[in-house]
Amino acid sequence: MDRTLYDRLEYDAMKTEWHTWMKETVKALRHADTYRFKTWTELERLSKNIPAMRWLVNKLDGYHINPSPEPPTMAAIFILTCYCPDNRVLGYVVDTLMHCYRTSDGKGMLMCARIHSAVNRNEEYPHLNGLYNIMMGFFLKEFSRFLDSGWDGGSFMIESDFREAERYLPDFKVSGFRxxxxxxxxxxxxxxxxxxxxxxxxxxxxxxxxxxxxxxxxxxxxxxxxxxxxxxxxxxxxxxxxxxxxxxxxxxxxxxxxxxxxxxxxxxxxxxxxxxxxxxx
The missing domain is CATH 1.10.10.60 (Homeodomain-like)
Structure with a gap:
């Protein structure tokens, strides 16, 4: 699955001026480990080519694939796109988060939050502030449903999900056990x-x-x-x-x-x- 998507991107890039860039990017995507921040350095560098990044997200949108960042393939792409300060590319990032929420993909939402917290840990990417605000809104809404519903499952997320989200979103606080x-x-x-x-x-x-x-x-x-x-x-x-x-x-x-x-x-x-x-x- 991973190889198929990346190979497809490389193949489509052969017809464009982004062939070399895409080849380097695919290599960096395959090397990236979503749980090891140090492997993201090359993705950060490659994301600065804004015209190429616009081409990439246009292609991804055209493939009509599930953009949930939970699978390693899409998580690496989400990391890459988070680093890019271009509004058009940011639109892909926001759409990914919103897709996770619409489809009740709690694991995908948590991956969005985790990647955001790592990319913008020193607040050097202010273009991600809007994404943070949207995430906060979604998690607060679901937490309210979770509390109101008691044990009958009003939210698609469970307590451990909210505890994890608390680590990634500084302004999101889950009530204590007591x-x-x-x-x-x-x-x-x-x-x-x-x-x-x-x-x-x-x-x-x-x-x-x-x-x-x-x-x-x-x-x-x-x-x-x-x-x-x-x-x-x-x-x-x-x-x-x-x-x-x-x-x-x-x-x-x-x-x-x-x-x-x-x-x-x-x-x-x-x-x-x-x-x-x-x-x-």
Whole structure:
């Protein structure tokens, strides 16, 4: 596949003044390792031939190939085009990113972000600032979908994708584990349900939870339920029956027993005492 595309470019360049340049470029593309920045030096030099670069992106557009930069062939071409400051060539770069987003190609989007961060690590290529802004918009939009959807897959990206993107986009910050847990917890869920909503296996979630919170998932959920119930009793006007129902109790007598066991008083007595205490202040 790699050889076919590169050979096709070399063949088409034979009919033009860019034959020698294309031959050198293909050699540099084949030599480039997308995970070894030092192998990109020759691509950076060759990208400065703007007329040749315009010819190249016109050819690529004419081939109607999938431009996702995830395969090594297209990643090397994406690196080459990122280095070129010409607006027409930049259009190919932006189109590649947008194609990845339209086709839900998360790996391609991450490769775009990684290559951009390496090429413009010292901000010497200001023509890429617009690309950065577009990437930020896409990742923020998907992260919002990811958070809003919980475990049901509203985004085509998963938590590890956003963690990786955070390394490449300085302005993109993913909420920490504690914040994610607190955002997805509901009063009556089990530890397994919470792990699922955090897109983690139950085993990995329990281990990570213990490290982050210093307690077990079950104990923490029990404490959160107690806090929520006490908040409802003391600081809302909700009927006791409604608070009981909201928190998964079958009847008010069971709920009253829960409150006596955990708060040393019935819910009605707790509310009355709190209101009396406020009047005395």
């Amino acid at each position: 914040e994610m847990v607190q955002a997805r917890m509901t009063t009556n869920m089990t530890g397994e349900e919470l792990a699922k909503r955090c897109h983690m296996s139950n085993t990995a979630f329990r281990a990570h939870f213990k490290e982050a919170f210093g307690t077990t998932v079950a104990d923490w959920l029990r404490e959160q339920k107690k806090k929520k119930i006490l908040e409802n009793i003391l600081h809302t006007d909700l009927p006791i029956s409604r608070i009981s129902e909201r928190n998964g109790f079958r009847n008010e007598s069971t709920f009253s027993e829960y409150c006596r066991r955990n708060f040393n008083a019935s819910p009605t007595k707790l509310r009355e005492k709190h209101r009396n205490d406020r009047k005395l202040k």
